[in-house]
Amino acid sequence: MSTDAPAPRRRRGRPSREDAGEGPGARERILAAARGEFAERGYDKASIRAIARRADVDPALVHHYFGPKEQVFEAALEVDFAPAMELPEVIFGGASTGGGGGAGSGVDEGAGERLTRYMLGVWESALTREPLLAVVRSAVNNEAAAAIFRRVVVRNVLRRVTPRLAGPDAELRAELAVAQLVGVAMLRYVVKVEPLASAGVEEIVARVAPVVQRHLAGA
Amino acid sequence: MSTDAPAPRRRRGRPSREDAGEGPGARERILAAARGEFAERGYDKASIRAIARRADVDPALVHHYFGPKEQVFEAALEVDFAPAMELPEVIFGGASTGGGGGAGSGVDEGAGERLTRYMLGVWESALTREPLLAVVRSAVNNEAAAAIFRRVVVRNVLRRVTPRLAGPDAELRAELAVAQLVGVAMLRYVVKVEPLASAGVEEIVARVAPVVQRHLAGA
Structure with a gap:
């Protein structure tokens, strides 16, 4: 029972992949979130930040997988x-x-x-x-x-x-x-x-x- | 030289037609303002208030001439x-x-x-x-x-x-x-x-x- 084991120390520098929300299916989750965000708010008003929030990941992970907003839109569009x-x-x-x-x-x-x-x-x-x-x-x-x-x-x-x-x-x-x-x-x-x-x-x-x-x- | 004549008293109740911005061409001014507002901001975001501001009239005058937003849009659309x-x-x-x-x-x-x-x-x-x-x-x-x-x-x-x-x-x-x-x-x-x-x-x-x-x- 190591309930009092030291918590993993991860707060230095960039968030770890796990903290960023990465994990099985993170890419698909982001893509689904992007499609929803673009569909509901349109290209103009959609934001990487909102997409990350919907997918429950760090905004940096959205960029890591897809690049800037234009490229997230292109990936979402390919699916739609x-x-x-x-x-x-x-x-x-x-x-x-x-x-x-x-x-x-x-x-x-x-x-x-x-x-x-x-x-x-x-x-x-x-x-x-x-x-x-x-x-x-x-x-x-x-x-x-x-x-x-x-x-x-x-x-x-x-x-x-x-x-x-x-x-x-x-x-x-x-x-x-x-x-x-x-x-x-x-x-x-x-x-x-x-x-x-x-x-x-x-x-x-x-x-x-x-x-x-x-x-x-x-x- | 009646510079010290009393200012016209007009602040009771509804604005006078003059205060409301009415005058020669007010209707046309409103229509032009509506076309500009709808073109720039789209139907969703356009507002009677903004149209009135563009035309330099009271919002009530927009309603007086055209009715609610849908009807202002219809009048603008007829022109476009x-x-x-x-x-x-x-x-x-x-x-x-x-x-x-x-x-x-x-x-x-x-x-x-x-x-x-x-x-x-x-x-x-x-x-x-x-x-x-x-x-x-x-x-x-x-x-x-x-x-x-x-x-x-x-x-x-x-x-x-x-x-x-x-x-x-x-x-x-x-x-x-x-x-x-x-x-x-x-x-x-x-x-x-x-x-x-x-x-x-x-x-x-x-x-x-x-x-x-x-x-x-x-x-």
Whole structure:
């Protein structure tokens, strides 16, 4: 029974890893805290200090794992934006493996519909919609957040999609396809204008998929 | 020389109209102050008190002219959104007067291009872009602001456009046309993703106008 053993002496200099809150899962805890903080308060108002408090760690540990606020945001965004990582498979991974088809356009004739359905699916579920909305809010409110968002989109989506599209202006066309879907999301889920806000998914797919296909395949 | 005449006694009860800052142009001054306040601080953080301070009037006068904050925002939005009031003429006022044409679709074959050029023009100029961006920010950040935005769009644009479009789902189609343009604006002017952000207007018109036309005219 060493109840009167001397307490460990740790108050010199930087906090020990244990005092700092490090331990199993500290990195994941910080990341979850960062996502919550950015979602609730937006990029502008979020702070490393508040993230550390939520994760119950020392602010220095947040910096140790992720760097400054911009990089914490980028790491959080990568998680919130995870559904977008699947876009290349959604676009190119049609029924027929091996890609191709569709008159040398690089996409088969079902790509526009798959992409439209996938994006609507992500926005229809509150679980995936809310983090996305938080990202949109931060990007609209803050130039630095917009730049990080842009970098993540380019790295994780555009760079993996556009080289596989055939025809001229493939990058521009991919972005215009996404623009149609982003606009639908803004009007349907953010502004909530009728009848778009209450239209059935099939109704929207019927009108939007051909347009998305047109952009992807080239006119 | 009545320098020692008694000062006017006005401190009883409500401030006089003059003390409140009323006078020629007070309403316009308040409206300009409101637009500035909402643009700079967003719907959430803007306050009647701050608007009154900017306009150099009594807060009661702001309420007298416009009502509560939601209604001040709506009045400011109507001004910032003025370019959108012209959309019906842009869509239907083509070269050939009398409307019609285009196989009974309600729009002539140039409508999609005119609408695309007009929207890009509004966003290309900082003078018209900045107020619009401020509105988008407020709508994205705040549900009440989004509801007011929606009401203004429906009243001033959709209700004047969709009854003149032929074919089924005219309202939905009008919104999908706008969605394509809203998405382009978001990616080009807010997220600034390349190559869309630096593409020439003609390049964008060439790819987007046919899609907008398709929505307006019905497939």
